[in-house]
Structure formats: C-alpha cells, structure tokens
Amino acid sequence: MLMKASKVLIFLLPSLVSIALSNTVRAEPTTTLTVVVNGIKHQKGQICLKVYASEKGFPLSETSGVKSGCVKITGSSVKKEFVGLKPGKYAVAVVDDQNGDYKLNQDFLGIPQEGFGVSNNPTISVITGTPKFNKASFPLQKNTIINIDMKYGLDP
DSSP, X not given: OHHHHHHHHHHHHHHHHHHHHHHHHHOOOOEEEEEEEEOOOOSSSEEEEEEESSSTTTTTOSSSOSEEEEEEOOSSEEEEEEEEEOXXXXXXXXXXXXXXXXXXXXXXXXOXXXXXXXXXXXXXXXXXXXXXXXXXXXXEOSEEEEEEEOBXXXXX
C-alpha cells in the first residue's frame, strides 16, 4: 500500500509544482496610488474619489471607475490610498460631497454646486467644458502620489 502511495506521489508532485509555479509566473504586479486632495474650504462632509482606467464615463459616471472611496474631511487636505491597481494609465475625479449623496451636484446649466477636482488639475471653465481623460490621465507605475487641488467654481 505504501509503495502505491509513493508512486502516485511521484506522478502528482511535478503536476502540483507546475500548477503552483504557473500561478506565480502569471501574477501581475500591482501598485499603490496615493491621492492627496488640497484646498478644502470647510470641515464638514466628505471627499469622494473615483479612479478611472479609461475615458469611459470619466469624470462623472458613478459606475465606470475601477476604484473609489470617500474620506471624512478633517482639515484643509485629505489623503486616500488605492491598493491593487495594475500598472497603466489612470485619471482621478474628486467631489467635496457636502450632502452625502456620493456625487457632484450641479445646477440646471451643469455648473457644479459642490467642490470638485481632477488629476493633473486642468482648467475647467464654460469654454473648456468637462475635462477629458487624456488631459487628466497619468502613468501609474509601482507606487505613485498625485495631488489634486479642489475647485469651488469654474475657472475664469
């Protein structure tokens, strides 16, 4: 009986090792994105952040982002880390969520009624309109820190 078990083990062991190694080889590296949001004007509510990996839905979609989260406001800046992103091109949109609805409230003309910001801090005005993904995107390799300035109105 012991002889049969050792023969089975001899055949199974290489298979188990190759399966374990194939999973290790296929594992893709992941990164950490740290987003620092500066220029918060008050001490109530939360800052909600959404990370996008493509132009699909950027920057206003509630369902298109690859990672999201909110941070309670405790000062004029907050920091949020996103772990487990694959290296690539990303953009981040942030909202100073005053009323807890997890979205950017706008008036009937589409002008934001809450603070907002996007990565790379592009100009956002009536003329430029909503920023495009390619203007706000940045390469994410290994560990990256970005700073986003809050805006409480459109740029002139």
